[in-house]
Amino acid sequence: MQWSKLFIPTLREVPAEAEVVSHQLLLRAGYVRQLAAGIYSYLFLAQRSLLKIEKIVREEMDAMGAQEMLLPALNPAEVWQESGRWDVMGQNLFRLKDRFDRDLCLAMTHEEVMTTIARGELRSYKQLPQIWYQIQTKFRDEPRPKSGLLRVRQFLMKDSYSFDLEPAGLDASFDKHYEAYKRIFTRCGLEFVAVEADSGAMGGSQSTEFMVASDAGEDFVVVCGSYAANLEKAVAHPVPPAAPDPDGEFEPEPVHTPGVKTIAEVADFLKLPASSQMKSLVMMADDKPVLALVRGDHQLSETKFASVMKAREIRPALPHEIRELFGADPGSLGPVGVKNIRVIADKALEGRRNMVAGANRDDYHLLHVTPGKDFPVEFADLRQVAIGDTCMECGLPVAIRKTIEIGHIFKLGYKYSDAMGLRVQGPDGSDVRVIMGSYGIGIERILCAAIEQSHDSNGIILPPAIAPFQVVITPVNNGDEAQKQAALQIYQACQSLGLDALLDDRDERPGVKFKDAELIGIPFRITVGKKLAQGMVELVTRKSKTSEDVLVAEAAELVGKLCR
């Protein structure tokens, strides 16, 4: 294509509203324009890149035997009411009414519709397994869209759904996706990590997220050697307590601690490190109070807590609730003498003795509190992994990294098939429940992640597989007939090799053309200039900023090799 005829509105300055790099560059390079908060128009370059990403996704999905469909984005309320998600999704679901006052929504995923199709049509075990997928626009009424294309209200997603007869079949479908996802992200040129993820309180035995390290991300993952998990789910050995527990059989002993409330203040006042204290957190799990205990220097993981409680909704208790339940204010709370409230402690407190806790009396703490002896307790993993923790597998310190989630694969189990009555007839004529999995990929997020991961002060650096064009041919002076002809010749040679080539035939100064080509991230540039007299042109690699002189006749073929 000829640049002079294209709409590629590059910007010299960064639009004020863009904060994260991928957002700034997508705007500057003329890929996207914003229509409203979290709603973007994908212009020519973005669309080309997204189509290439989709093509890779399709090839790999098709290769595993998945079948592509296209389902409605506009859904009747009924199917969402059947699955229960009409209520569960709350405000995140875009809802609307039609002219007859019927409730509708814009789908944020397609479990309901897929299950509706499956239960109407799948009748025999012989028809299983099935894997169905689609690439389409999803809608979510995000409370706070942000970070350019990373958290938006309308976005493209590849979602697939597997239907199997038994758990082993689901495992196989899950594994197929796992492998396909690795190939997809590798082909897209991304450095990614697959991590264990929290599968939520409602069903689902296993889930894996695919993450790309980036400061623009919103998720944290814990990684070390072969271990990788979302921070919400990660486990690791805590650093040992800073001081040994006092030896001996003691009874809890009140100590006056006026105005001493926080862990740090208690540590200072009693000259005992935070790790010798029990942090008492009053939580409401589905509106029932629970006292959660973690080591003083540890943090409660709300995800783990919710999961242990099997609660749909958890929140910290309000000050007045705490007062009513404990007779004391936060800062003096503890587990001793607590009645009719479930007490659950993090595993790091198991085996500890003679620790410090609040006395449930304002301005008092207790010394020598031992879990199990001084109060009944159950133990569970409640703690969020922290920097300094060591890996359960290799013993080395774990790293915590900020990441962008680009894919998530999920064993759903029977949640939707049970809720919506999806069964098939088994070999013996009886009804068999169908077990499902769901698997998502954020299409735009792949593009964003690629940009976040690979850019420099001049702009985007895209891998050839997902760049809108693989090569740009730039005659330094398009008014020079010899240069113009040579550029055209190379351009045509690229095309005949099947390369996506762009001919920069604009009547611009060379600096402008170089800057633009670099900004929009085209991996290779062939510059036709002075050396044409010797039959040579320059092949410039965007990523390495290196340049080599090549023969006019060989330029296209060289680029072809580099793109493979």
Add this chain to the structure above:
RNA sequence: CGGGGCGUGGCUCAGCCUGGUAGAGCGCCUGGUUCGGGACCAGGAGGCCGGAGGUUCGAAUCCUCUCGCCCCGACCA
């Protein structure tokens, strides 16, 4: 939803405090000179200052309300 910031030509921003109906750079158009890293000269087009109401002789500027966008937090199948 809580906290903060910002809305002035296409983009970046000044002007607002101390009211007198708008300015710069870039971009755009025309002509010319240029042509290996976002050229130069000359000429030109383009905004009623997010919106509504109020105060005032007079409002981009002061007051009230409202809409939108961004950031932090809460939230995030």
